[in-house]
Amino acid sequence: MFSGLGRLVVRRPWWVIVAWVIAGTAVISLAPKLTSTSDEASFLPSRYESIKASDLQEKQFPQQQNVGAIIVFQRADRARLTAADSADVRKVADRLARQKIPQVQDVSAAPVAPNKQVQTAIVAMPKLNNPDDTAQQDAVQKIRDDLPSALRGTDLTAGVTGSAAQALDERESADRAGVLVAVGTIVIIVVLLLVIFRSPLIALLPVVLIGLIAPLATGLIASANELFDMKTDSSIRELLTVVLFGVGTDYILFLLFRYREALRAGEDAKSGMVHAVERVGEAIASAAGAVIVAFAALALSTLGMLKSMGPALAIAVFVTLLAGLTLVPAVVSLLGTRIFWPSRSWRAEPSGAGFARFGALLARRPAVWALASAVFMGALTAGALGYRANFDLAGSSLPKSKESMVAQRDMERGFPAGTTDPSSVYLDATDGRPLDRAAVTALQKRLRAVDGVGSVDPATLSKDRRTAAYEVVLTDPPASDDALDTVRTGLRPAADEAAPAGTRALVGGTTAVYVDINKAVDRDYAVVFPVAALCIMIILGLLLRSLVAPWYLLLSVALGFGATLGATSLLFQQIGSQPGLMFMLPVIMYLFVVALGTDYNILMVSRLREEAREGREPRDAAGTAVRHSGPTIAAAGVILAGTFATLMLAGNATLSQMGFALSFGIAVAAFVMAMIFTPALTALIGHTAWWPGHGDRGRPSPRTPAATTAPHSPADPPAHPPQDPPGP
Structure with a gap:
């Protein structure tokens, strides 16, 4: 199948490229705008008590004013408020109320705090039904702009907090985060690919191709949201950026490393690309399948934010898979070996490579390496015992210097902390x-x-x-x-x-919503995790024709998940003293670490099976697989971990936690699970790992050059460099 696909793409590259252009233009022009929301209550189904209470309020108290924002007043010298100060607060509130600011129903001064430290004015706004409507945020900005002149001549200072004010600050923070994540992701990919391949064309290839398919994926997601009436979490844009560029770059690397290997073995540029698609296509498709079904499993979630996030990311990965198997080979086949310009390192494999030495060490002592990697992941897993969930997505994601956060702390000097909500x-x-x-x-x-x-x-x-x-x-x-x-x-x-x-x-109310979300998340843990694990095991079983290998492969991923959650809990809760981790982080982390971590396991175990089919014994197959697949996995792991790490640039606690957890989890998946634990354990288990399909049995394919699997020694002469066919 993949051999035929490779021949079709290489023979008709322009057809493939034109088909992508037509499909992209059609989807982008017809798709609606991708919308998102940060309103946690909008993600809960109607059977929960907090939602029933909200529905009752709308039915019986439609005229009830909603506290959209709170203006917090205090003296500039932080002294106790006087009667004159309270009179000034009432004057400011009346002045703002008379301005008839759109969305502001009333501005009324509340009684001074019992300790006379602060006084508030309540800004009443209608209940917000459209999460994309920024009118209330604009109203808060207008109040903030008018406050300095309204306070002139008084001894007061003031700040605005409350839900609408937090939403305004979050929007500004998210806009900055989106730019930083996008720029950081592109810079990391370009720099790392330049270091690995020393070719500007390869460095720009993922940026250009994935940058072109990203609007297509976004359009498909927006269309799916509209078709199935789904709401998307506000963090989806940043996640889409890193998923598309990170996963897409991984698949491009899988293909290019195998393409370069075929060229070094003596194949010409065209047949080398067909060979690359044939040999790595199944691994890429299986890896993407594992990611897609894991993300799609989120559709079983109770929470709307996860129910919509899963299919959205699954669509993004599916589009990336199609591009990796068609668009990328088409473009590379047109460029031929010029894709590596100006580097000539593609012509012959470096002698005495580090991965060859490490593969030999692992093959000699697989038990030691398997135990060491298991102990490392197990020790970090112990840190997960201190995990605490944090449900304040808005407040915890904002920098402490934002006005809504400063004003909230000021208000707590005189009122109970729950006054804001x-x-x-x-x-x-x-x-x-x-x-x-x-x-x-x-x-x-x-x-x-x-x-x-x-x-x-x-x-x-x-x-x-x-x-x-x-x-x-x-x-x-x-x-x-x-x-x-x-x-x-x-x-x-x-x-x-x-x-x-x-x-x-x-x-x-908001606190009741968090209680119900907690209940919903506990239910999702019991449903989504097992379903995703079962689907991934089925994919592994079908790929490997084995009932044994999927079990220890999934065990390695479970250890990686535990180690990641433990390390994240230790860093942010124990060292960073944060109140907890984002409540849905374990679900997202499980799916990313399990699904994307399985990518590397699949690539490694596919090469293990290939080497075994060539007649190698289990330990020799493990060492050779590490030698050949190690550079690919290492490069892909570094780039994907780097792209997820860009989320930490956002200055946002929620995205920082997510960025660290996902980047650390990917690093563990690539360098510990796939590079050490999986090949070492496979070497120890031996031929039994492939039972009952015995996928390790087979003869060398007549298409497989001997140089592809036979180890090189420093004395081996370099393969004769293939020449590009004339013209594209």
């Missing part, structure tokens, strides 16, 4: 009768008695008097573990117990 409790009559006043008051008293509750405002009744709404301010920050515990073990049980017969109690 109160929880909501609703008492709703299910029997159709109006609520009893005594029951409404009794519930308020019961809620006030819950540990972790700072205050409970008197209930607001709906027009039909069948629903009562309570605003509950927690003493802890809305996304903290303590706040989540208050809602999970205090507020919800207390509300349920106090609700009289014929009524129901619902707890909503």
Whole structure:
């Protein structure tokens, strides 16, 4: 199959290129815009209590004002506020309210804090239904621009925080992050490819080709989102950049290394590319298949952000796979050996290469190398025991110097930390009768008695008097573990117990959303992980025709996952003192490390099988496979880890955690799992590794030159350099 594909592409390269241009133009011109959201509540299904509470609020209290932003006032000298200062706060609030800023329903001064340190003004805004609407963020920017003149002549300073203010700061941070990630990714790919191949054409090849197919992949993802009514997480753009460029560069490297190997063995440029596609095509397709099914498994997630992220990344990898097997060979076949210009190192393999020496060491003592790599990964896995989930995607992703973060810290000098985002409790009559006043008051008293509750405002009744709404301010920050515990073990049980017969109690708000997300993630761990693992094992079994190898290959990937989670927890929680890791990081990390890590395992084990089919014994096959596939895996691992590491340039705690975890996981997958653990364990298991298909049995293919698999010695004469055929 792949031999035929290679011949077709090499014989008709211009047809392939034109087909890609036509397909790309059609998709890009017809696809809708790719939209995203950072509203965690929009990702939960309707069966969760926090979503039921939100729906009830929209039905019974449509006129209820939403706290879009909070202006935090304090004296410039940090002294206690005076009566005159409070009067100035009211004047500023009234002035802003009279300006009729779009999306601002009202600006009203709140009472001064009990300790007189700060005072706030509440900026009421309508509930935001369209996550792509930036009108409220623009309103916050207008308030920030007007505050200096409004405060002139007073002793006050002020800052704006709250959900709309955080969204504005996050948008500005994300725009910067996107530019840094894109530039950093391209620079890393170009520099590393220049170092590896010493060819500017190869260095620019991934940047140009993947840069051209990226809009095509984005258009397909946007179309799928619109077709299936999916919402995309706000971090998807940065992830798409590194996935497309990182994975795409990997597949280009797999192909180019095998192409160069065929040229060194004496094949001409055209037949060498056909040989490369034939030999590495199955490994690339299987590796991409593992990544695609792992990403697609996220469609089983409860959370909308993961449900949409998985198919989006799967589409991106599928497009990259098609380009790697068709567009890349077509372009390279047109260039021939000129692709390596000005370097001539492609003509002969360097003698005494480091990977040849390492392969020989591993072949002599596979048990030592297998044990050492397992101990290394196992020791780091112990660090995963300290993992804590952090649900504050907006707050934790912002630099501490952003105005919304500074103003929030200032406000906490005088008010409970939960003031910025109160929880909501609703008492709703299910029997159709109006609520009893005594029951409404009794519930308020019961809620006030819950540990972790700072205050409970008197209930607001709906027009039909069948629903009562309570605003509950927690003493802890809305996304903290303590706040989540208050809602999970205090507020919800207390509300349920106090609700009289014929009524129901619902707890909503951001903290309740985080509690439900936590529950949903636990469910996803139990479903998505096993399904992804099973699919990858099936792919490995079909590729290797073995029931044995997939088990220890997946074991190696599981150790790599544990080591990555442990190292990330140690770095960010123990050393960096962060409250926890992004709650969905283990899911993303599992899929990236397992799926992309399996890429390298597949490439290595495919070469192990190929060497065994050539008649080599297990240890000799392991050493030779490391010698030939080691440079490819090392180069691909360094580049992919480097592209993921660019996420750390964003100045964003969430993306920094993701960048470190994924880059570290890829490095472990390439240099520990695929380079050491897999070949060493395969050498120890021997022929049994290929049972029952015995994929190690076979005769040398008549198309395979002897120089491809026979070890070179320093005394070997270099292969005769093939000449390009005339013309392209």
